[in-house]
Amino acid sequence: MIDGLSLSRRALLAGVAGAALLPRAGLARAQAAPARVAPNLFVGTGGHGHTYPGPSLPFGMVQLGPDTDVERWDACSGYHADDGSIMGFSHTHLSGTGCGDMLDVLVVPARGPVRLLPGDRAHPESGYRQRYSDEQARPGAYQVRLENGVSAELTVTARTGWHRYRFPAGPGHVLIDLSHLEADTPGAQPLIDEALLALDADGTLTGSRRVFRWAMGRRIHFALQLSRAPDRVTFYGDGDAEQPAGTRRVAGKRLKAVFHYDDAGAAPILIRCGISAVDIAGARANLAAEAPHWRFDSIRAAAAEAWRGALEAVTAEGGSADQRVVLASALYHAQLAPSLLSDRDGRYPGLDGQIHSAPAGASAYSAYSLWDTYRALHPLLTLIAPDRAQALVADLIRQTQQSPYGPPVWPLQGKETGTMIGWHAVPVLAEAQAKGIKADYAAAWPAIARRSFDFNAPDLASSRGRDLYDARGYIPADLCNESVSRTQEYAYDDWASAHIARAAGDGAAADRLLRRAGNWRNVIDPAIGFARPRFADGHWWSPYDPIQLGHDPKRWRDYTEANGWQATVLNQHDIYGLIAHLGGDAAFEAKLDALFTAPSTLPADAPPDISGLVGQYAHGNEPDQHAAYLYAYCGAPWKTQAMVRRLCTEMYKNDPDGIIGNDDCGQMSAWFIFSALGFYPVDPVEAVYVLGAPLFERARMRLGGGRHLEVLAPGNRPDTPYVQSVRWNGRPWARGWIGHATLARGGRLEFTMGAAPNRAFASAPAARPPSFGRRPA
Structure with a gap:
């Protein structure tokens, strides 16, 4: 039995502590033709809406996007429009829920000294947080300019997240943080009780973690590849302890890896990351099947096309321009969940704790x-x-x-x-x-x-x-x-x-x-x-x-x-x-x-x-x-x-x-x-x-x-x-x-x-x- 007087969403959170890109600030207006009305992906990202603006496919497994906070109730999705700074970009989010979880595999494009903690929301400079500008979103795509000069772009397939970072000339690094959730409460079950990072011979970073937040004991696995080989890789273990040079595998609870580039601005750095709720092999297979190339723009175009069909399900004329945008935005948000759970081979974790396989042609879902x-x-x-x-x-x-x-x-x-x-x-x-x-x-x-x-x-x-x-x-x-x-x-x-x-x-x-x-x-x-x-x-x-x-x-x-x-x-x-x-x-x-x-x-x-x-x-x-x-x-x-x-x-x-x-x-x-x-x-x-x-x-x-x-x-x-x-x-x-x-x-x-x-x-x-x-x- 799950104990507790009330398992309300609020109590749980307290207990576990083609269309043009739409700018958030300007509130894009609808076009005259109903079929061309684009959703405003920032609707619901403020107030108590608990939505997020990052890209996903309809009902997709990967729901990639920026994380601005992981603690407050108003940031259950990992994002709130008023926060003013971005930690980085994680691969899973929940849309509109009253309790927080997910936010897996945070990617942080950074310059200057390596900072291992996100720092305080009120003082982003205290950690790796970055203030930002020129934030834009559309179905299947997101982009933003970080204060450190990095331009970030995101898109997705069903089971993979794609990043494209353009750095200024000079050194830079990419931090992979498996532990950016809020700090563990003394004496309580750790939020993350086991985690693993490993750099494979082919340069793929793989990893896993088990999380005790809302879905208690859930596991996430990933396989991540970069388009450019780094000049060196540094691993960090529990307590942010830097591991010896040449380390290719680290286990613990709060793990990080840093990919260093002596001239990060020499060419864009692309990242493609497959995830799985089953195992690392599943994440690798998802990545291999859905990311066989490095053509970021074609992936983004395919995501836009998937949403074009989904958003044609309901169109309208009349009312006000804003009301038509609200309708399109509602239709977008109504097709994010339930989210895909099963891997390409049909495997998924069942509610009995066992791994099952969906029937041929079928899928399992979550959320x-x-x-x-x-x-x-x-x-x-x-x-x-x-x-x-x-x-x-x-x-x-x-x-x-x-x-x-x-x-x-x-x-x-x-x-x-x-x-x-x-x-x-x-x-x-x-x-x-x-x-x-x-x-x-x-x-x-x-x-x-x-x-x-x-x-x-x-x-x-x-x-x-x-x-x-x-x-x-x-x-x-x-x-x-x-x-x-x-x-x-x-x-x-x-x-x-x-x-x-x-x-x-x-x-x-x-x-x-x-x-x-x-x-x-x-x-x-x-x-x-x-x-x-x-x-x-x-x-x-x-x-x-x-x-x-x-x-x-x-x-x-x-x-x-x-x-x-x-x-x-x-x-x-x-x-x-x-x-x-x-x-x-x-x-x-x-x-x-x-x-x-x-x-x-x-x-x-x-x-x-x-x-x-x-x-x-x-x-x-x-x-x-x-x-x-x-x-x-x-x-x-x-x-x-x-x-x-x-x-x-x-x-x-x-x-x-x-x-x-x-x-x-x-x-x-x-x-x-x-x-x-x-x-x-x-x-x-x-x-x-x-x-x-x-x-x-x-x-x-x-x-x-x-x-x-x-x-x-x-x-x-x-x-x-x-x-x-x-x-x-x-x-x-x-x-x-x-x-x-x-x-x-x-x-x-x-x-x-x-x-x-x-x-x-x-x-x-x-x-x-x-x-x-x-x-x-």
Whole structure:
């Protein structure tokens, strides 16, 4: 079992301590033609977005880029736009997560005396950090000029990182640092407990390290080659001890190597580096297969071409120029994760600690931020990249079978981090199954059944309290932390698991799971209309304040990155049950009104994840991101339309501080893409989309099989957020929702927009979206 009261992302971090290049400062504007709009890769690199601007291929293994910090929460990705100096360039990053890891194999092009430590952010001159200028990025490429005069350029293949450094005339060196993470805490498990560097006879530098940061005990291996032979090589071991001349191999915990050039500026120095999560042989093979030459420009051109196709999946015209850039940037960020894990030969580290081989033609993936991405990122991929969605589903089924804990929670580099709550790999599988994506879902059912019913099976903190949930119908707040959120999220996973049970032919289990999927109501007190902590003897927490995080925040909290306001609307799957539980349509509409208009006050110890407040609605975090769409279920869809338009325009900007919360491996970005198009998957497992309000006049989404969806809203303007009518393929469409099977066939969805609400559109019960497999009475 993974111990700890709460495995939230914030707590984990504290515990483990062709398009033109786009300049960060100038915020590039979109071109007139929608197809030419380039993403701004610096969106989300400031504020709390936690993105990074370095190059990757779509879903690639190598995610190369600059590191500006490795300690602060705001630099979880290794980069923050406000830091002002760069340590160097490492080969792996996480995009938008709320906890930090990766940052493997740092390359530092330097001049002058060799410095072995990065130094202080406030005083870059104290170490090898460099202030910088002329920073530019585009999909598949990055470049910057360092204060020491070195011009750095980066690009990638799927499994290799490419560097090109142009030094001024005179001596220079390239430092390879395997230990630039923050210092180890005395008495704690070292962040790096074993590492190796070796210089092979052919001049290839190989190495490995084992890291205990977020994915505890993960391994990374690399093989690195330089285009120019150095004049000498120096190794440094633990304690930054310089090794004897002629050393070609060093082992320890905190290792470095330096390649010295007497005239570094004589010609560009190129570096190509392959990585592997399996072994050095895998890294060598990846490098040999994907880097057979030294033509940097051709590699960069191929990366740009890969992104050109990926970024054509959604294009738009209308709206503002900045909004079109935000759309392109969101589409870019939505295709970084999950990231490739398997080597060219198919090998990858499994969640059981063993090395496995993916089936021929298949791949394994990492960085599944499932607590976040099941909501919109995976549903987006089922539309714009159904083949990729199918590959991810097959991978999740294999990981479900291999993991001792069953369905993955937050797998990273072959390690189950157990971060957040629930077992939200199952909704991804259930959604795909409901949408007709072919996979062996029955193969996942035994492990899902163990997680659902076997309370003696190996457990994670993310699924703590399952026995209480099953026996009592809720998790008592005095027996388990985050009890209110757990009860509701376990209920959603039961709803999803029931679909897999049914597909596997286990009808009795499916029926039991569907009954348990109603457990959400046992932590929502209808007497006060709020999600409320409930104790083992059945009584509710009193005096109750929905702004607070729990009945005893000094010991534990009753919600997961939320409070009572946000948890009250957490339900995604039984919305008509929730409406009835809270008193009917009018009462539920009033509750939503109150959510969006309450004072935006939070306790002093609220996690920074609760951000982007509109009233007590928090757009910067996932638990209530569907709340604006809930008006459609109680007969007030015009309020959905107005709020969605407001969120699209207020919560996203063409700016480094342009994502109001952690992007969370593309979830925040996917929310924008859906909402800007005019529909959203409130419950992905239901396989329908609730209509909102499109942001653009015309948008085009590329679907699988050569099909396209065209979304039209002629004359749409900032002052026309309300839907007057809808047509589907030229015929009137009276419903406030559309099914996936209909949308995925392709066609034309046309909105007539207006400045005043049409309260008759989609407000009648017959026009409202289905939920929990049923329609409103």
